[in-house]
Amino acid sequence: MNFFKDKTKNRTFFIAEIGINHNGSIDEALKLITAAKLSGCDCVKFQKRTPKICTPKSQWDILRETPWGKIKYIEYKNKIEFGKKEYDVIDKFCKKNEILWTASCWDVPSVKFIEKYNVPFHKVASACITDFSLLEKLKKTKKPIIISTGMSNEKQINKAVKFLSQKNLAILHCNSSYPAPNDQLNLSYISKLISRFKNSTIGYSGHEINLAPSVAAVVLGAKIIERHITLDKTLWGTDQQSSIEPLGFARLIQDIRTVEKSLGQPIKKIYPQEEKIMIKLRKYI
Numbered sequence: 001m002n003f004f005k006d007k008t009k010n011r012t013f014f015i016a017e018i019g020i021n022h023n024g025s026i027d028e029a030l031k032l033i034t035a036a037k038l039s040g041c042d043c044v045k046f047q048k049r050t051p052k053i054c055t056p057k058s059q060w061d062i063l064r065e066t067p068w069g070k071i072k073y074i075e076y077k078n079k080i081e082f083g084k085k086e087y088d089v090i091d092k093f094c095k096k097n098e099i100l101w102t103a104s105c106w107d108v109p110s111v112k113f114i115e116k117y118n119v120p121f122h123k124v125a126s127a128c129i130t131d132f133s134l135l136e137k138l139k140k141t142k143k144p145i146i147i148s149t150g151m152s153n154e155k156q157i158n159k160a161v162k163f164l165s166q167k168n169l170a171i172l173h174c175n176s177s178y179p180a181p182n183d184q185l186n187l188s189y190i191s192k193l194i195s196r197f198k199n200s201t202i203g204y205s206g207h208e209i210n211l212a213p214s215v216a217a218v219v220l221g222a223k224i225i226e227r228h229i230t231l232d233k234t235l236w237g238t239d240q241q242s243s244i245e246p247l248g249f250a251r252l253i254q255d256i257r258t259v260e261k262s263l264g265q266p267i268k269k270i271y272p273q274e275e276k277i278m279i280k281l282r283k284y285i
Contacts (some may be wrong), residue, residue, distance in 0.1 A: 001119055003200035004143035007042070012256055015226040016041040016249065018193050019239055021101045023067060024080040028231070030093055035246040043100035045123060045226070046090070048110040051077035068093040069238050091117050111137045119143070126150030126176045129160045144168040146224070148205045150176030153179035165198035170224055173217070174205040179230055179242040185213050190220045207242045211252045219263070225256065
């Protein structure tokens with residue numbers, strides 16, 4: 001079975017990227033999962049890192065203003081990182097609420113950790129698309145994989161896709177700016193991805209502050225939409241401004257469901273409702 005083809009056969013698949021918008025609070029994480037579920041999302045996604053591996057050592061001792069005061073950057077990274085205790089709660093909560101969950105793993109040990117939860121698929125962040133030791137570890141899980149393509153050129157995308165193989169692979173067009181300017185989203189590239197990678201599912205991961213580009217992405221053929229979710233855009237955190245609040249997320253999904261019904265097929269026909277009007281208004285039938 002092709003996981004992504006199956007999930008997107010008749011509808012768009014929605015991923016609510018919680019990421020690190022929980023700010024290290026499991027209570028906030030559960031609120032975000034609930035908000036995503038109520039909005040109509042199919043899946044929530046977190047980010048899993050081993051801070052000492054993923055954070056350049058030159059950055060460790062730099063002081064940063066955080067909700068915990070002014071602390072070293074490596075301390076901050078450790079404070080927002082969930083461990084087994086938190087993910088046990090997340091796994092149980094998602095199963096109870098019938099919503100899928102997964103995580104973007106940023107290093108090899110994190111893959112081993114997340115695999116304990118038997119997530120339905122893995123996600124490769126745009127920053128990691130050139131990390132082939134990580135891709136190799138993910139490939140060995142034999143799970144479906146999504147890759148984001150922000151800050152990547154065609155050569156890098158092609159190389160990653162070839163390495164992972166197109167089978168059970170989803171590729172998300174993406175601009176990695178936070179927030180991403182509308183005039184740099186280049187949504188037209190979605191059509192090229194669809195043409196280039198016919199055996200993969202193509203989607204869109206958006207970081208813009210508005211909703212319309214995500215709707216347009218579906219019109220252009222995107223089958224997966226991933227957007228960051230937040231309880232409040234004014235909360236502390238680097239991703240909050242580029243995230244969507246619950247009511248906005250629900251509106252986005254509602255609009256895309258309407259678009260799905262409206263797209264139809266590339267066949268022109270006269271509908272029964274039109275026939276009555278045609279008889280009434282057209283002189284020559």
